[in-house]
Amino acid sequence: MKNILKQIFFFSFFFLMISCDNSSKENTDFTTLFEKSNGTETPEYKDVITYYKKLSEAYNQISLFSFGQTDSGEPLHLAVYNSEGIFNVDEIKNSLKNRILINNGIHPGESDGIDASMMLLRDIVQNDSLQEKYKNSIICVIPVYNIGGSLNRNSHSRANQNGPKEYGFRGNARNYDLNRDFIKQDTKNAAAFAAIFHAVNPDVFVDNHVSNGADYQYAITHLFTQHNKLGGNLGMFLQNEMQSQIEESLEKKDIIITPYVNVWGTTPEAGFSQFFDSPRYSTGYTTLFNTLGLMVETHMLKPYKIRVEQTYELLFSVFDVTEEKSKKIKELRLNASDKILAKKTYPIQFKVDKEAYRDLSFKGYEGEIIDSKVTNGKRLFYDRNKPFEKVVKYYDEFVATKEITIPKAYILQQGWHNVIDRLKNNHIEFTRFKKDTIITVEVNHIKDFKTSKTPYEGHYLHSKTTVTSTLAKINFKKGDIYIDTNQNGVRYLIETLEAAATDSFFNWNFFDTVLQKKEGYSAYVFEDVAAQILAEKPAIKKAFENKLTSDEDFAKNPRMQLDFIYKNSPYYEDAHLRLPVFKIF
Ligand SMILES: [Zn+2]
Structure with missing residues (x-):
């Protein structure tokens, strides 16, 4: 048995290393461009993949797989951390460990997760106590999902964003927004994503983004999949346990977080509702397979360094909560499809419940309408010298408006x-x-x-x-x-x-x-x-x-x-x- 494993190991190792030169952990510097540039730069696509290739060569716990093809012509990669390594990708979905999938660079201009994930896998394999902590987790990372967009580097398409210096473009090789393509699968990227998703069958899924919209004090916000839509015990767990525990974990690290500020053209004080992520979106899609989904939205006006560092910390908080609640998450997911079938009806349309809101303590900036210096109209201005903490109405309950048998x-x-x-x-x-x-x-x-x-x-x-x-x-x-x-x-x-x-x-x-x-x-x-x-x-x-x-x-x-x-x-x-x-x- 040991010999067979060894053979498989060598075969996989060779396969994974095929396009790389020999290197070892002693002579490879795994400092990232983000770190070398003091948090101002993100690497080019080819350098991200080379980094993971070298990491997988140096550490048996990291494996790098490629899936299908994307519209750019390049394959989609998946980097996997597992304490015993992964020899065959099918081992992942059959494992009893916590399975976590992180998606990065769906919008390549929003590169925070790309840099956070590179440091995160490196730090786990280079730190014995982190390895011990996550020995019951398989952490899967899509280094860059929108490869075509990532190859289209520029410094201007994120007009409102505070760094990095250069980044990719939102549209993919055929100008699709991949975060609308999960159901229709117009792109090869979405088909390759589905292959990865079903190979991993993640318990928890995180998709890393940067927001647009209002200004406020938070550098990071969470956009969990809508809990009523996720439904049942899984939805209640997400809303009542997972979300608050991730918030508390971050608070202990002095990071403040709030629900995604779904406010457009006005200010958050008026109250706002949860974003409704239908299945065209990543977390809407992962909900269809009873995965606990979360989009992370850092705030575009905060410095790149802080955004990446907070994304990094949030990912660790997600791992910790998943580890802690492992048994419950596995149980809830195992029974989720049976519970849905047993109900006999299924909601296919929702609307926000305007009667049900909760008071959200919100750290914002005073906004005012002033004369524009550019146009002959008025403009919205947030005064950062006037921070406030106010209670705002947050509408995060949705009710079904149509059900089918x-x-x-x-x-x-x-x-x-x-x-x-x-x-x-x-x-x-x-x-x-x-x-x-x-x-x-x-x-x-x-x-x-x-x-x-x-x-x-x-x-x-x-x-x-x-x-x-x-x-x-x-x-x-x-x-x-x-x-x-x-x-x-x-x-x-x-x-x-x-x-x-x-x-x-x-x-x-x-x-x-x-x-x-x-x-x-x-x-x-x-x-x-x-x-x-x-x-x-x-x-x-x-x-x-x-x-x-x-x-x-x-x-x-x-x-x-x-x-x-x-x-x-x-x-x-x-x-x-x-x-x-x-x-x-
Ligand atoms: Zn985005």
């Missing part, structure tokens, strides 16, 4: 390969029909929706979608896919396949072809057919006459009248407005 299974026709690819990337289990099969299923038709007039992340996003439901016998073909909802990915299935859910595949335009009729008719020809239909089908005739008397617009519009008969006739095509996702209860 969880079906036993979804059926998807096999032609929708772009959807099937995403199900596979997210480890959704399904079977295929072995022969053509007629089943009575619930069919959803799109009743109404709005479409954004401006492009958003490569899409004309739909919203306010509603559907009608009917039962029908559908002839499914050999190879169509049957997706049992009794699986770990049940939330992912609901949030993507239910058209009315915020970030559904329908809303992200995956099914837009059903919105357009492919055939039609000439009125002068159909007139005679319509007359015959009314003569032969009393039910259609009755519905037609009812509409004539009850709907004023309809009664005045002969074109609508003829169309009504067409749409209720066998001539009207089945596919129009019909979702290709069917449900079995």
